[in-house]
Amino acid sequence: EAGVTQFPSHSVIEKGQTVTLRCDPISGHDNLYWYRRVMGKEIKFLLHFVKESKQDESGMPNNRFLAERTGGTYSTLKVQPAELEDSGVYFCASSPTGSTDTQYFGPGTRLTVL
Amino acid sequence: QKEVEQNSGPLSVPEGAIASLNCTYSDRVSQSFFWYRQYSGKSPELIMSIYSNGDKEDGRFTAQLNKASQYVSLLIRDSQPSDSATYLCAVHSSGGYQKVTFGTGTKLQVIP
Numbered sequence: 001e002a003g004v005t006q007f008p009s010h011s012v013i014e015k016g017q018t019v020t021l022r023c024d025p026i027s028g029h030d031n032l033y034w035y036r037r038v039m040g041k042e043i044k045f046l047l048h049f050v051k052e053s054k055q056d057e058s059g060m061p062n063n064r065f066l067a068e069r070t071g072g073t074y075s076t077l078k079v080q081p082a083e084l085e086d087s088g089v090y091f092c093a094s095s096p097t098g099s100t101d102t103q104y105f106g107p108g109t110r111l112t113v114l
Numbered sequence: 115q116k117e118v119e120q121n122s123g124p125l126s127v128p129e130g131a132i133a134s135l136n137c138t139y140s141d142r143v144s145q146s147f148f149w150y151r152q153y154s155g156k157s158p159e160l161i162m163s164i165y166s167n168g169d170k171e172d173g174r175f176t177a178q179l180n181k182a183s184q185y186v187s188l189l190i191r192d193s194q195p196s197d198s199a200t201y202l203c204a205v206h207s208s209g210g211y212q213k214v215t216f217g218t219g220t221k222l223q224v225i226p
Contacts, residue, residue: 043216044216
């Protein structure tokens with residue numbers, strides 16, 4: 001069984017540009033989460049999808065971040081326009097239907113905004 | 115006050131010793147507690163979960179939970195160099211939201 005995959009693994013962009021991160025959860029997992037870790041800080045929750053619906057987006061930092069999960073399969077996280085403080089590692093995780101405890105993490109996307 | 119607090123370390127133990135990792139949390143209604151292991155440059159991997167007071171053992175790992183003291187710990191017996199990693203404490207609160215709150219992690223170094 002394939003794990004959670006994320007693309008790209010690294011992205012370097014300039015301030016003001018747009019970047020779109022993609023996450024493919026484990027097949028059949030309805031729950032999908034986005035987290036972010038900035039340098040020296042803890043991993044912070046961004047949002048939680050159940051299928052295509054946003055269950056909790058309380059962690060989204062501001063309206064420059066837009067997450068989508070059309071069709072309830074893969075998800076994208078778009079940052080537009082990117083700012084320096086958006087640099088960090090963005091993790092995606094998924095968990096099976098009815099179980100939000102056991103979350104399987106993807107390898108992360110390292111975003112650097114110059 | 116951080117929601118989940120851990121000593122950042124590094125915690126250095128000799129091979130074969132017991133490594134003790136500690137974590138405190140602030141939200142009294144938290145119901146589920148997790149330990150993740152993260153190797154450098156890799157994704158977090160769930161190694162233990164605990165839901166009720168007391169000890170839970172899985173191989174060389176023992177998780178301990180004390181809800182009254184809002185304290186959770188992870189013991190690693192017979193520590194191996196391959197256990198060297200950052201250990202993240204995470205807490206899942208009950209209620210309508212299902213987010214997991216992480217600590218900053220404790221870096222463990224097992225010295226051969």
